[in-house]
Amino acid sequence: MHEAFGEQFQIQPGYLNTASTGVPPLRVGRRVASAVEDWYTAAHPNASFDAEVDAARAAFATLVGADPDRVAIGSAVSSLIGMVAAGVPDGTRVLTAAEEFGSVVRPFAVHADRGVTITEVDLEALPERVADHDLVTVSVTQSRDGRTVDLAALRAAAERTGARVLLDVSQAAGWQPLSLGWADWLVGVSHKWLLSTNGACWLACSERGLAEARPSAASWYAADDRWNNLYGASAALHPGARGLDTSPIWHAHLGAAEALPWLVSLDLASVRAHCVGLADLLLERLDLAPRDSAIVALDLPDGAGSLAEQGIAASVRSGRVRLSFHLYNTEEDVDRVVRALRS
Template sequence: MRAFGTDFAVPSGYLNTPSVGIPPAPVAEAVAESVERWRTGAIRPDEFDEHVARARAGFARLVGVEPGRVASGASVSQLIANVAAALPDGTRVLTAEGDFTSVTFPFAVHPGVTVTDVPLDELPSRVEGHDVVAVSVVQSADGRIADLPALRAAADAAGAAVLLDATQAVGWLPLNLAWADWVAGTGYKWLGSPRGSAWLAVRPDAQERTRAVAANWYAGEDPWATVYGLPLRLAGDARAFDLSPAWLAQVGSAVALEYFAGLDLAQVQAHNVGLADTLLEKLGMPPRGTAIVSLEGDPARAAEAGIVSSVRGGRVRVGFHLYNTPDDVERVLPAFE
């Protein structure tokens, strides 16, 4: 099908974007071309630097920061570990109950850190007395959206740092997160990229509060000059936290993130949320203003109706993205009415 100016080979009833996004055709084609170059011995390692840079710039644009503030990695948890490992003993971290564990586990594994989780809607009112707040912009399990203005105000008043995981938001929700100390996100969900690419935006004054736990040659100021030998010589910007890239993932991400960064995300949001809220309305439930819907029902019935979805928190989770249509809404209804 064709949507938002590009083609998607997506089957009807595919509502599993919160787990795995479908790539725009040019993304899949770019990866296939790179696989062929690999298969035929035509690739050279340094050719992937361009893809890493393009993907980095795309993520920067999507979250509202400069590219030099963005580190490139493979997964959200690996990138958040750079933040958690740098925290001094005695640090108090506040998180949301039931948040995705790639956000919370890097802090919880730190023996000197105390992690407290509270209901998402109470998060801003509970910031006082904590040093760091770590939360997903959009909750993976059910699509609830954090009250970012209230959180920002509360964190400013309390002098607390803020880490945001934008994974379930970036690609459909317009974002300007330059105010946050750290913003993480991965590419294989709403950004239609291969799994193996992720990014961490680091506010300049937060860089000294971040530790390169997987320091490596690619995190050097000039990676091709930091392949061998000491002394330590990491990049002066957020690239100091880079991980050596997963090549094929970066090839796809370069194309995908440029595509999404060029969209009017307000239109994407209106499309996605419009379908999600239409589904809720037809099921007799109030609108929720998010692209992810969590429904009480039998996953087997959903599968029998031709719906590709996931089960999260004991409920069927569906997500609507730019390649979904009103026909997908109609397909869901019989399984939950």
Template sequence: MRADRGGAAHTLGGMRLAFGASFDVPAGYLNTPSIGIPPTLTTDAVRESVQRWGAGADHPADFDEHVRRARAAFAKLVGFDADDVAAGASGSQVAGIVAASVPDGSRVLVARGEFTSLTFPFAAQAHRGVKVTEADLADIPSEVDGHDVVAVSVVQSANGAEVDLAALREAAAAAGTRVLLDATQAVGWMPLDLGWADWVVAAAYKWMLCPRGAAWLAVRPDALDELVVHSANWYGGEDPWQSIYGLPLRLARSARRLDISPVWLAQVGATASLEYLSTLDMAEVRAHSVRLTDALLAELDLPGTGSAIVSLELDDEQGRRLAEAGVRSGSRAGRTRLGFHLYNSEEDVELVVRALKH
């Protein structure tokens, strides 16, 4: 079942059709910042892979092509070359590679209230003298000078606020400060060109609509040698299938040296979802998502934010009414978090409005 490559999501035969794909997602599902809903082409691919697993039909090397294709699609979405992307399993795992590699005594700047999968890996390096300093998100660019690394999310998990990437890039270049961007809450709904950053990490199971168990670390080539391969393993070998036994160490020359042994089913699903997303005009996806969030905020007499994520201060009664109306949301930092993605429509906005204005 297919739909036009753009335009508002609509329902046909129980399926939502949007941006050229079908989604088995119920009305009121606004919890994408927690768990993204895959297109049916992805669930079909994973289901077929599970069936092959159950029939003993696969060999380990059969999944290498999925790892390669998912890597290439992710690279396209964030503005890197595929050779500069390492495949991992979670956001904190790939961010931890950077955190564990910064020199002793490094000064790291992070956003106040940042998602801890980005900040905890650095805070855990305190025994090496690594000092982590928090600043308000809006002040990050002006506070860069005097720090060795800035680690910040492109879009904040708690409320959808965006860091000023242009200002951060300029400030970091002037100060000679390395930049680690977490794009987990951005890739899949925003057009991104992040190849200027030293490192970009992202987990796949939210806006990228992939199974949990896939994440990537994109590395600018001149920042690769600064990373220590703390989890060196056979899959990071120049030729993984010739790197299984015995010394000497023989890792890939590219960022692939940082790969960990892949979560196979996650990579199967990531290939399907990311190759689909990489064919879309992300400016159109962003316009669609932001139009819905801003429409909701206007109905609630609140100013638009320009983000796909909405954070609302609701009382217990309002939260109960949302749940009874079938609205799926998240609770973050004491507020109700909603996210509008490509499969959402005006129907979802109306559900929320009716519940809150009841």
């Protein structure tokens, strides 16, 4: 058992794979497990968690600096971004980072038949290329190597040109402070740095972004007065962001309702300092330059093999070993990696 930032975690030393799957606080895991038991023992087999969906929705908005009344919920990044992509005009010119995570850009790519085009550029060059495009879609922190887009430069470029901006915060929210209400759309998932069950996702919209997204999924959960409008074609969708809601995976949002308000209560500047401090300490001990990110990507001859033999959990992305540090990691994890590599 390990305690960090006021919560207990049942986690083994050497777990450095939060960028794939975060480990929830023990309290969060037990709450979800209890609800699952209620289901399979038929204690509450048809339980819904509307209050928890809304609590997680509000907490996500706080974490990213958005308006909670303009947050839609769903279960996958690609499906929520798909509603943004469905609403862009024919011929929209989309800008993204080279080797961006597929779910962030492919929902636009499938509209090529409408003349939607995709331009991929180096992440560092992205702000200077905004002027030639109508919409930018990019992860705040890149999944494959932990690099972060220059948000100030991107915002300035978008404000000069009027370009729309969609930011994926899936690899950023939860370990660093964010204030991104200026973006048109913000999307993020529950099961990485937000330490919740897989299956919850959010789309925060600006006023302009909400007006331009298209509710192409038109879920029953998006209906105005949803529980009294379950049937038929004529039920009106909610006039706000909830009109973009898709059917929730109940237990995922239940877990998020436990984890996200706790994350909101933390000093995220301290969380960031902890995570980045450990990542940069590892780089220093490997005689590499600091990268100011909680994610480290290393070129290792045998991939993650030597690390796995020493009980270290990591991922391989684009041929590089990806290590990710969160609030439950310690200097002991850094030491384990260094020993494994030197052995």
